[in-house]
Amino acid sequence: MDRAPGLSVRVRLALSYAGFLMVAGILLLAAMWVYLVNSLPNVTVTIGGVLNRSALLRGFGPAAATVMGFLLVFGLLGGWVLAGSMLAPLTRITEATRLATSGSLSHRIRLPGRRDEFRDLADDFDTMLAQLEAHVAEQQRFAANASHELRTPLAVSKALLDVAHADPQHDTGELIERLYVVNTRAIDLTEALLLLSRADQGSFSREPVDLSLLAEDAVETLLPLAERRGVTLDVSGDIAPAYGSQALLRQLTTNLVHNAIVHNLPAQGAVWITTAVRPDTVLLTVENSGEKLPPALVATLTEPFRRGTERIRDDHGGVGLGLAIVTRIVQAHGGSLTVTPRPAGGLCVVVELTAVPPHISRRQ
Structure with missing residues (x-):
């Protein structure tokens, strides 16, 4: 956005400090003037002689002007120094922002000192830069x-x-x-x-979707593939009404069951699909038999185009995006995905999604 040039924040703060100091000085001198007018007698006897009140009041004006001039200069200089000291962290944040807009996401502010508003802003900005850098690197790899x-x-x-x-x-x-x-x-x-x-x-409409029905549909669709591979499918559980996109959740369920069939034992493998309901969420669990997988390998399986070196890849092996698509669908629905190796071999994948809100359920 193009904006007309204006005074810097430091100049405005310095003027504000000086203005506040001037107002305080004026109020103080005004109070002294009122005191002199109302409290001093017409003639005051001092050790040195007689002091006339009118002469004292006439001398008050020049003295007050001198004081006000001093306060103005002091306020401007002091305000400029104080404003610079206070805005120094903001200058570092601005420089980091300019570097980020030019494409450099590796720079960090790392503002020293105790926690305050500027430090919180700098720390949040550093966190944002780290997330952006990781996201950009992920997109480049993808x-x-x-x-x-x-x-x-x-x-x-x-x-x-x-x-x-x-x-x-x-x-x-x-x-x-x-x-x-x-x-x-x-x-x-x-x-x-x-x-x-x-x-x-995340551009999709949401509606109540029963995960148990989607699991049954996926099993029915993929049963011929499972029979060719000698894999038995078992689906069980409760009615699990999630709140989301039926098309995306159907793809999620199909991907999980397909992966569980393809990446299984060469013969006599098994896949178990269960659904469950919690107070505010619903669960879809897909487990399969298979070879034992190290946790370090399992942690990478949700990344796009990542396949375990021990895993099967053939005409039905997919394109390496099965679990990556599942992960993005779960994230788009605000859910959670847990992938863990089974002690006996194979994987256990648990998807937790938001249940249908009560006000939506009552309208059904």
Whole structure:
């Protein structure tokens, strides 16, 4: 926003200090004047002789003017020094803000001294810069990973087309089938990125959504995949009415069940889906059997395009955004996500979301 230039805060504070000191001086001199007028007799006898009251009052004016001039100069100089001392922390904060607006997010104010309003502001600003720096770094990693993931199917498609171009007698049926698989993966990745962006924006309407029904729908949809992999699905629990987007929560549930099926034991695996209700929240828990995973690896699984080196990746392995999408959907709904390794192997994922508010429930 363009603004017309004006006086600096330091100048205004110095003028304010000087003005306040002048007003205080005027009031003090006025009180002395009233006292002299009303309390002194017409003639006062002193050791040195007789002092006339009118002569005393005539001399009061020049003396008062001298005092006021001194107070004005003293107030301006003192106010300028005091204002500079008080605004020194604000100057450091302003410099840090200018560095941040120029793109430098690594700078920190680290204002020394005891806690006060300026220190609180500086500490909050440092915290904001740290969060922004982490967010920007995450977005840069995400963009780089997304570019890499999108480039892979495109490069494969180009290689297949180059082979077909170089060898016109090549089996077109096999080429079309492989291109179909590669193109499907690219479409899945693009749709996942769009869904991730939608969850980040939080631009969705909220309504009561029963997580138990979504869990049953996900199990029914993914049952053929589970049967092919020899994984048994078990869904149980209470009616769990959450308050959010049905489409996003359906995607969340499907992603969790799909991940639990794909990243499981090679044979005789199992997935357990349960729902529960708490006083103000509802829970969706998805557990699966599998290999034992170290906690350090589990802590990274919610990051985009992060996959454990021990985890399975094939045509049904997804695009590496399953848990990342779940995390963003949970965050957009103001909930919490807990991912922990099971002692026997596999993962336990717990999603906690806000329950339907009472005033919404009464209208249903």
